[in-house]
Amino acid sequence: MTATEPRARARIAEPGEGISLDELALAARNHGMPLEALRYDVTPPGLHYVLTHYDIPAVDMASWRLSLGGAVERPLSLSLEDLQRRPAVTTRVLLECAGNGRARLEPRPVSQPWLLEAVGSAEWTGTPLAGVLREAGVGPDAVDVSFTGADHGVERGVEQDYTRGLSLAEAMRPDVLLVWAMNGAALPPQHGAPLRLLVPGWYGMAHVKWLDRIEVLTEPYTGFQNATAYRLKVDPHEDGEPVTRIRPRALLAPPGWPDFMTRERFVRAGPVPLSGRAWSGRAPITRVEVSTDGGASWDDAVLAPTDPAHPYAWRAWTYDWTATPGTHQLTVRATDEGGSQPVAQEWNRQGMANNLVQRVPVTVLG
Numbered sequence: 001m002t003a004t005e006p007r008a009r010a011r012i013a014e015p016g017e018g019i020s021l022d023e024l025a026l027a028a029r030n031h032g033m034p035l036e037a038l039r040y041d042v043t044p045p046g047l048h049y050v051l052t053h054y055d056i057p058a059v060d061m062a063s064w065r066l067s068l069g070g071a072v073e074r075p076l077s078l079s080l081e082d083l084q085r086r087p088a089v090t091t092r093v094l095l096e097c098a099g100n101g102r103a104r105l106e107p108r109p110v111s112q113p114w115l116l117e118a119v120g121s122a123e124w125t126g127t128p129l130a131g132v133l134r135e136a137g138v139g140p141d142a143v144d145v146s147f148t149g150a151d152h153g154v155e156r157g158v159e160q161d162y163t164r165g166l167s168l169a170e171a172m173r174p175d176v177l178l179v180w181a182m183n184g185a186a187l188p189p190q191h192g193a194p195l196r197l198l199v200p201g202w203y204g205m206a207h208v209k210w211l212d213r214i215e216v217l218t219e220p221y222t223g224f225q226n227a228t229a230y231r232l233k234v235d236p237h238e239d240g241e242p243v244t245r246i247r248p249r250a251l252l253a254p255p256g257w258p259d260f261m262t263r264e265r266f267v268r269a270g271p272v273p274l275s276g277r278a279w280s281g282r283a284p285i286t287r288v289e290v291s292t293d294g295g296a297s298w299d300d301a302v303l304a305p306t307d308p309a310h311p312y313a314w315r316a317w318t319y320d321w322t323a324t325p326g327t328h329q330l331t332v333r334a335t336d337e338g339g340s341q342p343v344a345q346e347w348n349r350q351g352m353a354n355n356l357v358q359r360v361p362v363t364v365l366g
Contacts, residue, residue, distance in 0.1 A: 009156075009236045009349075010109055010110070010111070010156075010236075010349045010350045010351075011109070011110040012107050012108070012109055012110065012349065013107055013108040013109070013110050014107075015107070017108075019103075019113055020110070023110065023111070023112070023113050026111070026112045026113070027112065027113055029052065030049075030050055030051045030052060030112055031049065031050050032049050032114065032115065032116075032117025032118050032119075033047050033048060033049045033117050033118075033119055033120050034047060034117065035116070035117060035251060035252075035253060035254050036253060036254055037120075038251060038252075038253040038275070038276050038277050039253060039275075041092075041121070041313075041316075042092065042121060042122060042123055042183060043120035043121050043122055044183070045122070045182055045183055045185075045188050045191065047120065048095075048120030048122055048182075048191070049095070049096075049097060049117060049118045049119055049120050049204075050190045050191070051097050051099075051112065051118065051204060052151070052190065052209075053151060053153060053155070053162050054151040054152055054153030054162065055151060055152075055153070056151070056189050056190055056210075057149075057150040057151050057152075057210050059150060059193065059194060059210060061080070061194060064079070064080065064194055064212065065077050065078060065079055065212070066078045066079075066083065066178075066195060066211065066212060066213070066214065067212065067213050067214070068132065068133075068136050068213075068214045068215075068216075069213075069214075069215055069216070070142075070146075070214075070215035070216035070217055070218075071138065071139035071141060071142045071216040071217065071218050072133075072136040072137050072138055072139060072216050073136065073137030073139065074135070074136050074137050075136065076132070076135065076136050078132075080180060080194050080195065083126075083127055083132075083178060083180065083195070084127075084180060086127040086131060086132070087127060087128070087131065088125055088126065088127055089125070089126065089127065089128060089177060090123055090124070090125045090181075091123070091124055091175065091177070091198075091200070091310070091312070092121060092122070092123050092124075092309075092310040092312070092313040093121070093122070093124055093198060093200045093310075093312045093313065094119065094120070094121040094246075094279050094281075094312060094313055094314050095119070095120055095121075095122070095204050095207060096118060096119045096203060096204060096246050096249070096279075096281075097112075097114060097118035097119070097203065097204045097205075098203035098204060098205050098230055098243045098352045098353055099111060099112055099114050099118065099350070099351055099352060099354075100114050100116060100117075100118035100119060100249075100354070101114060101115070101116055101351070101354040101355065101356055102114050102350075102351030102352075102354060103115055103351075104116075104345075104354070104356065105345055105347055105351050105354060106345070106347075107347075108351070109348075109349060109350055109351035111350070111351060116251060116358055118204075119251070121277075121279075121313050121314050122182050122183055123182070123183050123184065124177065124179045124181070124182060124198050125179065125180065125181035125182075125184070126177035126178045126179035126180055126181070126195075126198060127177065127178050128174055128175075128176065128177060128178075129171060129172075129176045129177060129178050129197070130171070130172045130173070130174055130176065132178065133145070133171065133172065133216070136216070138168065138216055139216065139218070141218040142168050142216045142217065142218060143167065143168055143217060143218060143219065143220060144165045144166065144167055144168060144216075144217040144219070144220050144221040145165065145166050145167075145168055145171040145214060145215070145216050145217065145221075146163055146164070146165045146214070146215045146217060146221050146223065147163065147164050147165070147166070147197050147208040147211055147213075147214055148161050148162070148163040148208070148211070148212065148213040148214075148215075149161065149162045149163070149192075149196075149208045149209050149210040149211055149212065150210040150212050151209070151210055155224065155229070156224075156228070156229075158224050158228075160223070160224055160225075162208065162209075162225065163208070163223050163224075163225060164205060164206055164208050164221075164223075164225050164226060165217070165220070165221025165222075165223060165226050166199065166206065166221075168216070170199070173199075175200050175312075176197070176198065176199050176200070177197075177198040178195055178196075178197065178198075178211070179192075179195065179196050179197070179198045180193075180194060180195055191209065192207075192208075192209030192210050192211070193210070194210075195210075195211045195212075196208060196209045196210070196211055197209075197211055200281070200311075200312040201245050201246060201281035201282065201312055202244055202245055202246065202281060203230075203243055203244070203245070203246055203281070203352075203353065205225065205229070205230050205243065206244075226242065229350070230242065230243040230350070230352060231243065231350065231352070232348045232350075232352055232353060233348060233349055233350075234347065234348055234349060236349060240348075243352045243353050245281040245282040246279065246280060246281030246282065246353075247280065247281075247282065247341075247353055247355040248278070248279070248280035248282075248283075248285060248334040248335060248336045248338070248339070248340065248341055248355060249278065249279060249280070249334055249341060249355045250276060250277070250278035250285075250288045250317065250332040250333055250334035250341070250357075250358070251276050251277055251278075251332065251358055252274060252275075252276040252290075252330060252332050252358060252360055253274075253275050253276050253277075254360070255267050255272055255273075255274055255330075255360075255362065256268075256272070256362065264361050264362070264363060265360060265361065265362045265363070266362070266363050266364075266365060267323055267362060267363075267364055267365070268323070268364070268365055269323050269324060269325050269364050269365065269366050270322065270323060271320065271321070271322055271323075272320075272321045272322075272323045273318065273319075273320060273321075274290060274301075274318065274319040274320075274321050274330070275316065275317065275318045275319070276288075276316075276317055276332060277314035277315065277316055277317070278303075278314060278315050278317055278332075278334040279313070279314040279315065279334070280334065280336040280338075281312065282336060282338055283336040283337040283338055284306060284311070284336060284337070285303065285315050285334055285335070285336055286335050286336055286337060287300065287303070287334070287335040287340075288300070288301040288303060288317040288332060288333070288334050288335070289301065289332065289333050289335075290319045290321075290330065290331070290332050291329075291330070291331040291332075292321055292323075292328050292329075292330055293328065293329070294328075294329035294331060294359070295329075295331050295343055295357070295359075298333075299319070301317040301318060301319040301332070302317060302318045302319065303315060303316075303317050304316035304317065304318075323362075323364040324364060325364050325365065325366035326363075326364055327361065327362070327363050327364075328361075328362045328363075328364060329359050329360070329361055329362070330359070330360040330361075330362055331343075331357050331358065331359050331360070332357065332358055333357045341355050341356065341357045342355070342356055342357070343356075343357050344356075
């Protein structure tokens with residue numbers, strides 16, 4: 001099955017069009033991290049965000065093997081035990097879905113309707129991909145590496161196994177891992193058991209789950225998930241810029257208590273400690289700012305010290321607010337050396353890499 005031109009395009013909701021049953025079905029099978037879980041340095045697996053493109057595959061652990069072929073001298077077929085006998089690394093890495101914030105765009109791209117919760121920071125254990133590639137003997141003409149998972153489906157008319165490609169240089173980074181454990185335990189099924197790829201700093205689409213095939217390529221990878229999906233474009237006919245590294249973002253842990261339906265927050269007047277997390281996959285966070293008046297004025301938050309051992313984890317921040325009775329809109333923004341989060345949306349057709357600032361309405365009770 002191959003795509004026709006109209007189906008290959010991302011659909012944009014019509015003015016006033018609500019969330020569809022199809023989008024609600026996506027939202028029900030995927031899930032975001034409750035923002036109160038920003039309190040954890042390491043996100044518990046059950047609270048970490050999950051996006052499954054097709055189905056969670058049924059993997060036969062007794063027969064599962066990872067194959068590595070293509071432009072290599074020695075093709076490999078490895079069991080999980082084979083991989084686990086190699087040098088192991090545990091690293092704390094934040095993952096964020098490239099579509100995080102999509103549902104807040106106007107007009108709205110029709111897809112998984114993420115608000116701001118498609119994020120989590122876990123400790124992942126695995127072995128460096130570079131060592132396995134060197135063992136296979138990468139050929140001198142290699143330029144890209146493709147990674148295929150066991151999940152199979154149809155997307156915009158294209159039947160496919162979920163496959164992503166990386167440049168050889170990116171794949172050979174020492175911090176790119178073949179991962180079999182999360183937070184000290186075996187990967188849960190929804191997080192890619194028995195094996196997934198971990199590409200620190202990149203949005204979640206690069207971290208291929210249920211990984212069972214790696215191929216070294218002598219031509220650039222042009223499969224659907226690289227060439228059609230995950231592109232930043234406004235005009236449907238342009239090629240667009242590929243989505244790669246995570247842009248800076250800060251999130252506020254919800255203060256006070258919520259209204260059940262609207263999630264509006266309520267606090268008492270007086271001192272209200274605010275806290276949250278900030279991150280970027282392209283450069284270290286240098287600043288977090290807080291506005292309590294909807295962005296009319298900004299003040300610096302206090303950033304926790306950086307942790308050199310975890311350069312790709314999120315960073316805690318705090319801010320002391322003296323709340324006065326009335327309605328307020330709390331806003332936070334992060335800055336790295338490449339710039340700050342935008343305060344106005346930067347729209348694209350697929351709703352990708354949208355790091356528009358978070359706005360939290362709060363009612364302060366006298």
